[in-house]
Amino acid sequence: MKKAIAAICVIGALAGCGAREFSAPRNLDNACDLADERPAYMRAMRRAEREWGVPVHVQMATFHQESRFVGDARPPHVYALEVIPMGRMSSAFGYSQALDGTWQEYLRDTRNRRARRDDIRDATDFMGWYMNLSRERNGIALEDARNQYLAYHEGHAGYRRQSYRAKPWLMRVADRVAQRAAIYEAQLANCR
Numbered sequence: 001m002k003k004a005i006a007a008i009c010v011i012g013a014l015a016g017c018g019a020r021e022f023s024a025p026r027n028l029d030n031a032c033d034l035a036d037e038r039p040a041y042m043r044a045m046r047r048a049e050r051e052w053g054v055p056v057h058v059q060m061a062t063f064h065q066e067s068r069f070v071g072d073a074r075p076p077h078v079y080a081l082e083v084i085p086m087g088r089m090s091s092a093f094g095y096s097q098a099l100d101g102t103w104q105e106y107l108r109d110t111r112n113r114r115a116r117r118d119d120i121r122d123a124t125d126f127m128g129w130y131m132n133l134s135r136e137r138n139g140i141a142l143e144d145a146r147n148q149y150l151a152y153h154e155g156h157a158g159y160r161r162q163s164y165r166a167k168p169w170l171m172r173v174a175d176r177v178a179q180r181a182a183i184y185e186a187q188l189a190n191c192r
Contacts, residue, residue, distance in 0.1 A: 022071035022118065028064055031057070031184040032191040041069070044124040052128030053135075057188055058145045059127055061181035062152060065173065066097040071118040095123035102130070102155075127152075134159070145181035149174045 025041075027033040035042040045056045063069055071094060092099055094117025098106070106126050107113055115122035134140045134151040138159050142148070151159035153170060164170050 024068045024070050031187040044121040048124035048128035052132045053142045054128045054131045057181045057185035060184045061145050061177045065177050067095050094118045096127050146174045146178035149177040
């Protein structure tokens with residue numbers, strides 16, 4: 001009986017080691033609470049800031065908009081005649097909601113073949129890489145959360161064509177991302 005209990009405990013411990021935290025943090029409105037609850041997220045974002053120069057508050061605001069910090073987030077399904085499932089709206093997946101093609105480009109450019117979209121370290125590195133390209137290709141300052149988000153959503157060529165101007169809803173979303181980034185920045189300045 002003792003051996004069976006010990007075996008169950010070992011199996012439970014090993015199973016817990018491989019588990020990933022995909023649920024959203026409890027308080028998405030407070031950067032300090034988020035950092036306290038998920039210190040690995042903060043370490044990953046700080047590492048991406050050192051590597052790519054993208055401020056933590058810009059990353060946080062973008063992650064909030066894209067996935068609400070849910071690691072296995074996907075866009076909703078599309079239905080024909082409101083009942084026949086036709087697949088998802090896009091191939092976006094993970095914390096950063098990276099599309100398949102863009103993720104493949106990231107893997108090639110960084111030679112990080114083991115990267116996963118549902119790993120916060122890889123997702124922050126991807127976001128830093130992408131936003132750094134937005135700076136290089138479109139001249140968007142890394143601190144400019146609004147325009148970085150527009151380029152993130154529309155792609156570099158779409159941003160250059162200003163395709164977002166035909167999407168008033170997206171302009172409002174980008175404004176909210178910028179507001180959230182400013183709030184996160186102020187909160188992070190006062191965290192202990």
